[in-house]
Amino acid sequence: MANKEIPYKIYLEESEMPKAWYNLRADMINKPAPLLNAQTRKPMTAEDLAPVFCDELITQELDDTTPYFPIPEEILNFYKMYRPAPLVRAYCLEEKLQTPAKIYYKFEGNNTSGSHKLNSAIAQAYYAKKQGLTGVTTETGAGQWGTALSMACAYLGLDCKVYMVKVSYEQKPFRREVMRTYGASVTPSPSMDTEVGRKILAEHPGTTGSLGCAISEAVEMATKLPGYRYVLGSVLNQVMLHQTVIGLEAKAAMDKYGVKPDIIIGCAGGGSNLGGLIAPFMGEKIKGEADYRIIAVEPETCPSFTRGKYAYDYCDTGMVCPLAKMYTLGSGFIPAGTHAGGLRYHGMNPTLSQLYDDKLMEAVSVPQTEVFKAAEEFARVEGILPAPESSHAIKVAIDEALKCKETGEEKTILFGLTGTGYFDMYAYEKFHDGKMTDYIPTDEELQKGFSYLPKMD
Numbered sequence: 001m002a003n004k005e006i007p008y009k010i011y012l013e014e015s016e017m018p019k020a021w022y023n024l025r026a027d028m029i030n031k032p033a034p035l036l037n038a039q040t041r042k043p044m045t046a047e048d049l050a051p052v053f054c055d056e057l058i059t060q061e062l063d064d065t066t067p068y069f070p071i072p073e074e075i076l077n078f079y080k081m082y083r084p085a086p087l088v089r090a091y092c093l094e095e096k097l098q099t100p101a102k103i104y105y106k107f108e109g110n111n112t113s114g115s116h117k118l119n120s121a122i123a124q125a126y127y128a129k130k131q132g133l134t135g136v137t138t139e140t141g142a143g144q145w146g147t148a149l150s151m152a153c154a155y156l157g158l159d160c161k162v163y164m165v166k167v168s169y170e171q172k173p174f175r176r177e178v179m180r181t182y183g184a185s186v187t188p189s190p191s192m193d194t195e196v197g198r199k200i201l202a203e204h205p206g207t208t209g210s211l212g213c214a215i216s217e218a219v220e221m222a223t224k225l226p227g228y229r230y231v232l233g234s235v236l237n238q239v240m241l242h243q244t245v246i247g248l249e250a251k252a253a254m255d256k257y258g259v260k261p262d263i264i265i266g267c268a269g270g271g272s273n274l275g276g277l278i279a280p281f282m283g284e285k286i287k288g289e290a291d292y293r294i295i296a297v298e299p300e301t302c303p304s305f306t307r308g309k310y311a312y313d314y315c316d317t318g319m320v321c322p323l324a325k326m327y328t329l330g331s332g333f334i335p336a337g338t339h340a341g342g343l344r345y346h347g348m349n350p351t352l353s354q355l356y357d358d359k360l361m362e363a364v365s366v367p368q369t370e371v372f373k374a375a376e377e378f379a380r381v382e383g384i385l386p387a388p389e390s391s392h393a394i395k396v397a398i399d400e401a402l403k404c405k406e407t408g409e410e411k412t413i414l415f416g417l418t419g420t421g422y423f424d425m426y427a428y429e430k431f432h433d434g435k436m437t438d439y440i441p442t443d444e445e446l447q448k449g450f451s452y453l454p455k456m457d
Contacts, residue, residue, distance in 0.1 A: 008091060010253040012084040018248040020071055021241045024279045025064035025351055027286050030358055032064070032237070032350040033325035036312060041457065044322050051223055052230050052321075053238075056127040061238040069241065071123075078122045078155070082111035083245065087253040088417075092381040094401070101404035103397060104261070105417040106250045106277060107384070112178075115387065115419030116273050117148035117233055120242035124231040125152035134227030135159025139189065139214030141269070142168050142342040142389065143175030144419055145233030150184035160184040161228075163191070163217045165344070166209035175423040189214035196220050196318035210334045211270070211345040216318025234270025234342075235315060235324075235349055243276025250414065251280045261292060261414040263400055267392040268296035268305060268363065269342050271349030277416040278361070285360060294361040295400075296352070297392040299371070300440045302335040304328055304348045305356060305363035307446060311453055313347055323454060326353040333449030336439040342389040346449065364396060367438040371395050372431040375421070387419040388427055 025031060034043040049058045060069060071079075090103040108116035128136050135158050140146030146162040153160035162184050169176060169188035179186050189209050190197040196216040200207065207213075215232070222230035232239060254261065264281055266274035274296055284290040298305055304327045314331035315321040328347035329335075335344045348356075355361050375391035377398070378384070386394060393415040404411050421428070430436040 006089050006257050006259070008089055010087040010257065012249060012253055014080055014084070016252060017076070017079065017084050018071070018245050019076070020068040022244040022248060022279050022283065023063065023067055023069060023241055024283055025237065026067040027283045028354065029286065030354055032354040036323040038314065038319065038323055052219060054124065054127045054131050054133070054229050056130070057124060057238045060241055061236055072126065075123055075126055079245070082118070084249050085110055087250055090382055093378060096381045097398065097401050097405065099401040099405040100408060100410045101401040102410065102412045103401055104412070104414045106246055106414070107417045108246060109384070109417065109420035113144060113148035113151055114422065115144035115148065116243060116246060116276070117145045118151065119245050120233065120239045120272065121145070121148035121152040123242045125149065125156050125158055128229055128231065129156045129158055133158070133229055135161065136229055136231045137161045137218040137222040138231050138233065139163045139211055139218045140233065141165050141211050141344055143172050143179070143423065144342060146179050146184065146186065147175055149231065150179040150182035153184065154182040161221060162186045163189040163214040165189055165211060165214050171426050172423055189217050191217060193217065194220045196320060200317060204334065207334060210317060212317035212331050215316040216320055219316065219320055234272040235345065235347065237349070237351055239272040240275035240349055240351060243272045244279040246273065246276040246416065247279045247281065250277065259412060260290070262411040263293045263295065263413045265295045265297060265393045265397050265400070265413065265415040267343060267389050267416070267418065268298045268348065269389065270345045271352045273416055273418045275349055275352050282355065282360065295396055296356070296361060296363040297396045298363065298365050299343050299392065300365045300367050300438065302329065302344050302346070303365040304346060306365045309450060309453070310353060310357050312456055313453055315347065324350050326350050327356065329446060330449030330452040332452035343392065366392055366395050369431065369436050369438050372428070372436060374398050384417070385421045386417060387421040388424055390416070390418045
């Protein structure tokens with residue numbers, strides 16, 4: 001089909017929605033390294049993980065051979081409230097940039113949580129309910145995950161306890177109130193509620209917190225409360241698995257119109273949305289069926305891909321979680337209090353880390369002020385106010401489109417618009433008032449984070 005016939009928004013029919021999540025690890029030649037028990041340094045077993053995670057999620061986490069996991073009917077029915085999500089041809093942005101590039105974005109903000117996070121939240125809450133649990137605990141950075149999980153828990157009648165990174169708790173009070181509207185309790189992290197929180201506060205007085213801190217508190221609380229388990233919004237493979245509905249829908253929509261992307265771009269924090277977007281395309285690349293240029297975009301303040309080390313590390317600041325082999329800045333690294341709260345995690349998903357180490361994808365880091373310039377430009381022509389996290393992908397998509405303008409190449413670009421920024425107006429205010437700064441950690445600061453890496457035999 002000629003490009004002029006492609007509609008502004010491409011919607012799949014309900015019958016065309018993915019019926020199974022795609023496990024990219026099954027097709028990987030080099031599998032991601034296993035999670036290790038922090039005490040024994042041996043691969044984590046289902047028994048090791050049982051006190052922390054739901055049983056079915058443990059199965060999904062540890063499986064690197066099953067290519068597809070059927071999506072339960074109950075979850076599919078929930079998805080139908082906001083899925084299939086649209087694939088949008090950014091005609092207005094193309095016109096503004098005067099680029100020969102064709103730009104598409106997969107928009108995941110078309111639900112009350114405002115982001116892609118609901119795709120995994122409902123799955124994890126469903127498995128908790130099916131197991132007969134009372135409730136779940138979790139962490140949240142910018143608040144999208146906490147909002148999504150509180151919605152899912154309210155829908156299924158589960159209790160939800162959220163530890164929100166302190167700087168985001170203070171910057172994003174409205175997102176916090178949405179969580180409370182859906183019945184969740186929200187605690188700024190680090191807090192005095194947990195042993196690990198008290199320890200972190202003693203060692204780092206006045207800290208603005210980090211996702212690593214909040215994870216530690218949520219895990220500790222889950223293991224103390226009978227009938228509770230910990231669920232998480234990114235990083236681990238189970239979450240990336242659920243998010244593959246993004247990429248599967250995007251690919252199906254593009255295939256429907258005979259479109260093949262040359263470049264695929266996603267913002268990268270813990271890695272779930274990026275992994276979900278690229279999964280089916282990366283699967284084809286690994287199998288030699290197609291080739292794509294895949295770019296992960298991260299903030300300069302938390303450059304785990306571009307300046308981190310590929311090593312086993314704790315998944316949390318309190319060092320109570322398993323060890324994961326990933327690109328990391330060290331579990332003790334606490335990034336500056338920038339506004340893309342969802343990208344302030346010290347490490348990266350183990351599967352994506354392996355793919356990056358195998359040079360199957362690229363990574364770039366970008367400064368905060370340039371991200372907000374791109375966000376504003378996008379909002380003015382495409383009519384959606386993007387989340388700061390998503391705007392990292394927008395920034396690099398614009399950069400790549402302008403390169404096409406210089407060379408005359410008609411490349412097709414696909415990026416993930418993970419959510420809306422209507423609860424991030426404090427950040428936009430700082431940008432518009434000229435009070436936003438760009439902070440880049442020094443080598444010495446990064447070295448301090450690396451000093452927390454565990455000694456491995």
